[in-house]
Amino acid sequence: MYIIFLMIAVSITVAGLFLGAFLWAVRSGQYDDDYTPAVRMLFENEVTDNKKPEPKSKA
Amino acid sequence: MEAALQTNIQTCYHCGDSCVEEVVEAHDKTFCCTGCKNVYELLEENNLCAYYNLEENPGITGKKPIAEFRFAYLDDAGVEAQLISFKNDAICKLTFYIPQMHCSSCIWLLENLFKLNQGISESTVNFLRKEVSLTYFHQKTSLREVVQLLARIGYEPEITLADTDGKKTSKPDRSIIYKLGIAGFCFGNVMLLAFPDYLALTEGLQRSFGSFFGYLSFMLSLPVFFYSARGFFTSALEGIKQRMVNIDIPIATGLLALFFVSTYQVFTGTGPGYFDSFTGLVFFMLIGKYFQQRTYDTLSFDRDYTSYFPVSITVLKEDGEEASVAVRNLKVDDRIRIRNQELIPADAILLRGTALIDYSFVSGESEPVEKVVGEVIYAGGRQVGESVELEVVKEVSQGYLTQLWNNSVFSKDETQSVGTYANIAGKWFIIVTLIVAAGSLVYWVPRDTDMAMKAFTSVLIIACPCALSLATPFVHGHTMRVFGKNKFFLKNTTVVETLAKIDTVVFDKTGTLTEPSAAELTYTGKALTTKQEQSIKSVLQHSTHPLSQRIFQHLKGETIPVHNFQEVAGKGLVGEVNGQLIRIGSASYIGVPADKSDALKTTVYVSIDGLVFGFYAFHNVYRQGLKSILQQLHDKKLAVLSGDNNHEEARLKTMLGEDAALNFNQSPVQKLEYIRQLKQEQHRVLMVGDGLNDAGALKQSDAGIALTNSITNFSPSCDAILDATAFDKLSTFLSFSKKTMNIILATFAVSLIYNVIGLTLAVQGLFSPIVSAILMPISSLSVILFATMSVKISARRAGL
Numbered sequence: 001m002y003i004i005f006l007m008i009a010v011s012i013t014v015a016g017l018f019l020g021a022f023l024w025a026v027r028s029g030q031y032d033d034d035y036t037p038a039v040r041m042l043f044e045n046e047v048t049d050n051k052k053p054e055p056k057s058k059a
Numbered sequence: 060m061e062a063a064l065q066t067n068i069q070t071c072y073h074c075g076d077s078c079v080e081e082v083v084e085a086h087d088k089t090f091c092c093t094g095c096k097n098v099y100e101l102l103e104e105n106n107l108c109a110y111y112n113l114e115e116n117p118g119i120t121g122k123k124p125i126a127e128f129r130f131a132y133l134d135d136a137g138v139e140a141q142l143i144s145f146k147n148d149a150i151c152k153l154t155f156y157i158p159q160m161h162c163s164s165c166i167w168l169l170e171n172l173f174k175l176n177q178g179i180s181e182s183t184v185n186f187l188r189k190e191v192s193l194t195y196f197h198q199k200t201s202l203r204e205v206v207q208l209l210a211r212i213g214y215e216p217e218i219t220l221a222d223t224d225g226k227k228t229s230k231p232d233r234s235i236i237y238k239l240g241i242a243g244f245c246f247g248n249v250m251l252l253a254f255p256d257y258l259a260l261t262e263g264l265q266r267s268f269g270s271f272f273g274y275l276s277f278m279l280s281l282p283v284f285f286y287s288a289r290g291f292f293t294s295a296l297e298g299i300k301q302r303m304v305n306i307d308i309p310i311a312t313g314l315l316a317l318f319f320v321s322t323y324q325v326f327t328g329t330g331p332g333y334f335d336s337f338t339g340l341v342f343f344m345l346i347g348k349y350f351q352q353r354t355y356d357t358l359s360f361d362r363d364y365t366s367y368f369p370v371s372i373t374v375l376k377e378d379g380e381e382a383s384v385a386v387r388n389l390k391v392d393d394r395i396r397i398r399n400q401e402l403i404p405a406d407a408i409l410l411r412g413t414a415l416i417d418y419s420f421v422s423g424e425s426e427p428v429e430k431v432v433g434e435v436i437y438a439g440g441r442q443v444g445e446s447v448e449l450e451v452v453k454e455v456s457q458g459y460l461t462q463l464w465n466n467s468v469f470s471k472d473e474t475q476s477v478g479t480y481a482n483i484a485g486k487w488f489i490i491v492t493l494i495v496a497a498g499s500l501v502y503w504v505p506r507d508t509d510m511a512m513k514a515f516t517s518v519l520i521i522a523c524p525c526a527l528s529l530a531t532p533f534v535h536g537h538t539m540r541v542f543g544k545n546k547f548f549l550k551n552t553t554v555v556e557t558l559a560k561i562d563t564v565v566f567d568k569t570g571t572l573t574e575p576s577a578a579e580l581t582y583t584g585k586a587l588t589t590k591q592e593q594s595i596k597s598v599l600q601h602s603t604h605p606l607s608q609r610i611f612q613h614l615k616g617e618t619i620p621v622h623n624f625q626e627v628a629g630k631g632l633v634g635e636v637n638g639q640l641i642r643i644g645s646a647s648y649i650g651v652p653a654d655k656s657d658a659l660k661t662t663v664y665v666s667i668d669g670l671v672f673g674f675y676a677f678h679n680v681y682r683q684g685l686k687s688i689l690q691q692l693h694d695k696k697l698a699v700l701s702g703d704n705n706h707e708e709a710r711l712k713t714m715l716g717e718d719a720a721l722n723f724n725q726s727p728v729q730k731l732e733y734i735r736q737l738k739q740e741q742h743r744v745l746m747v748g749d750g751l752n753d754a755g756a757l758k759q760s761d762a763g764i765a766l767t768n769s770i771t772n773f774s775p776s777c778d779a780i781l782d783a784t785a786f787d788k789l790s791t792f793l794s795f796s797k798k799t800m801n802i803i804l805a806t807f808a809v810s811l812i813y814n815v816i817g818l819t820l821a822v823q824g825l826f827s828p829i830v831s832a833i834l835m836p837i838s839s840l841s842v843i844l845f846a847t848m849s850v851k852i853s854a855r856r857a858g859l
Contacts, residue, residue, distance in 0.1 A: 004268060008275070012248060019244040026236050036186040039163045040170065043113075 073099050075116025095120060098212050105175055110168045117164030119213030132371035132383040133203040150180065154192045155216035169214065176200055176208050220386055221366035235352055239345045242287040245279045246338040252276050253335040257829055273325035276334040284318050288341045306485035306528050309492060313523020320516045333520065336831040340525050343839040351532035351552050358780055360550040364461050364751060367420065368404050375448065391451055398446040405438050405451045406458045412447035416440035421460060421751045427605050439751055463727050463755040479556055480803055481531040485524065492522035499822040510824045517826035521817035526810030526842040530803055533846035538799045541854040546782035547792055554778045557762045558796040560743045564692055565734065567748035568701035571766050573679040580613050584673010589616060594636040595665060597621050598643060602632050606663055610675055642666045679707060684787030689714055691790035696742065700730045702752055731755035751775050795857045802849045809845050813838035
């Protein structure tokens with residue numbers, strides 16, 4: 001049963017890592033703007049779409 | 060797309076406005092003005108047409124020409140240094156506020172600025188705050204070029220005097236999120252460790268690991284006690300120092316009791332402690348706090364005149380040379396030049412040129428006022444038309460308008476309101492708790508001392524009014540969101556409670572009760588034939604004066620050529636049409652005595668071949684639904700504060716009723732004093748205003764609502780911003796906030812049930828960690844649920 005000491009130590013360490021990751025995410029400003037990144041990630045395709053016709057016409 | 064273009068009413072490909080005045084056709088597309096076309100061409104040249112694919116007609120109208128010399132002040136090294144947040148040998152970083160931002164196309168274009176200007180290396184948009192953070196190479200481009208580029212594509216950043224005050228370094232406060240994260244982490248783990256206690260089956264497990272689990276729980280509770288819960292303790296201490304009881308005092312007592320009883324139990328091995336309840340309580344209450352703190356990031360409620368005034372101004376030196384000078388350094392006797400659309404930053408005397416001053420931001424009056432040489436022009440007006448020269452008579456901070464901010468109401472810190480429901484409830488709570496605790500102590504001490512201690516601490520623990528403290532933030536928070544959906548934006552949640560207690564409503568007249576953009580136009584005098592109207596219209600066509608433009612749009616018919624047209628600035632127009640001499644202008648220009656009964660109205664007279672025909676008069680138009688709002692507010696004392704003269708008195712009386720107090724010719728300071736007087740008479744005053752001249756009254760009142768046609772536009776310092784389209788709901792908002800007070804009371808009742816159950820167990824000494832672990836989360840969650848649901852339901856009933 002003494003394995004429980006080890007298991008709890010491991011589980012709290014893992015949980016602590018997640019807490020650390022969360023605090024880091026907050027500190028780096030990831031929670032400051034929860035709208036723009038969602039829109040931004042959709043842009044890339046549009047831009048390449050627009051650029052594609054150009055090289056074609058050259059060829 | 061093709062089909063859409065062929066419809067009768069053509070819309071601008073760039074901005075989506077309908078092309079009324081002119082249709083500019085280019086590149087198979089239609090534009091409403093050349094400004095829009097130019098932006099399109101600029102974007103097309105740089106292969107940025109994805110802008111138009113993301114959203115339909117995303118652009119911002121280019122009708123307003125941009126005077127690029129206006130940005131000359133940005134070349135000034137001092138101004139630049141105040142605006143940028145970081146600079147090294149190669150790059151500069153800064154953040155602009157761009158209120159025009161409105162869709163995903165805007166984000167896309169603003170983040171692709173580097174394609175338009177090679178000097179810009181990076182731009183990142185924060186859409187909710189309507190900000191763009193820019194990085195540029197200052198060797199390749201300049202601040203002025205960056206701003207000019209933004210202005211050219213329709214996104215002129217708002218740069219004001221307040222930006223140079225250095226206040227902007229304030230970082231967003233994230234401590235509540237840290238606290239919440241840590242409390243959540245500890246709560247989860249402690250609950251896991253406390254689980255064996257809940258189940259009788261695991262008694263063997265509990266015996267061998269009990270103390271280990273206990274110490275671990277204690278360790279995990281330390282960060283919660285010292286960091287996450289700190290706010291409750293400091294607030295309670297503050298309350299004790301000021302000798303008043305707030306809701307945090309019973310909370311802090313409960314938390315302290317929980318923590319120390321648990322620590323005692325763990326270290327003496329007498330029990331498992333209540334650490335799970337302790338961390339859980341803090342976690343739930345922090346959720347309430349977080350909910351309460353969320354406000355509208357994009358809106359600014361604390362603006363003063365500095366966020367309105369420009370950063371610098373053109374000063375004419377003695378040798379006639381122009382120089383850009385920071386507005387703060389403007390001195391008395393300086394000669395300044397104000398160009399079209401520029402703002403007058405200090406009270407000044409007009410030296411040269413015709414001034415047409417638009418005071419709409421100051422008074423809400425939309426009609427520009429004419430000033431002649433020698434007259435004093437107050438700060439805050441915007442010049443329309445030609446550039447003028449002025450001599451400063453008062454420093455910026457001493458002006459007629461800005462002296463308002465020297466008043467003591469602006470320097471006072473906002474104090475914590477004492478009389479809130481939660482604080483009053485908290486006071487009774489602690490009294491009852493202490494009586495019950497003392498009672499159980501008296502009862503148990505002669506019988507069983509151990510039991511006495513247990514009962515005493517249990518009472519303190521269970522009496523922690525966590526549910527009570529959750530009720531207010533959730534009810535107010537949801538109310539604020541309901542209001543926000545209806546375009547009524549509150550500064551913070553405490554405003555809801557202030558609104559519920561209002562018994563006096565004071566309105567500003569111009570711009571608040573009246574519609575600033577619309578004025579009724581009536582013609583009085585000899586009837587005009589269609590031909591004569593046509594001639595008048597033709598003469599008016601050549602004048603840029605706003606009144607001429609208004610009459611021009613009012614009249615129907617085609618225009619015909621005009622000969623010998625002349626405009627006497629500040630007086631009127633003259634021109635020959637079909638051989639008839641048409642004169643249009645003020646009464647003195649036409650040569651008639653002004654009509655006495657209408658002396659206070661804005662009038663424009665017309666004469667044809669020397670014969671006076673009649674006059675056009677502009678009337679104020681009251682906002683739609685005003686009458687019904689005023690009727691719904693009949694249970695409150697109503698008053699009007701107007702900076703205007705009293706020619707509308709009779710009309711206002713019929714609308715507001717006989718009891719209403721009407722005050723005319725009020726200066727900004729008088730308005731403030733009037734509100735102060737009402738407050739001294741123990742009235743709870745709501746002030747509704749719109750201009751800078753109401754700023755003092757808005758600040759002085761219990762709740763100040765700024766009415767605005769565009770919420771991102773300038774609005775004076777206030778407690779709430781109301782979109783003009785939602786003005787007719789004002790009384791609904793007030794009655795709804797009153798209703799929420801009843802909801803809070805009901806929520807208090809719900810949370811009291813749990814406390815009574817808990818207290819009954821506690822005085823009998825039956826309160827145990829398991830009871831606590833069950834009762835605490837249930838009471839917290841049910842209160843949150845009850846508050847949320849009842850606000851939603853009653854909002855639907857109220858039609859909000």
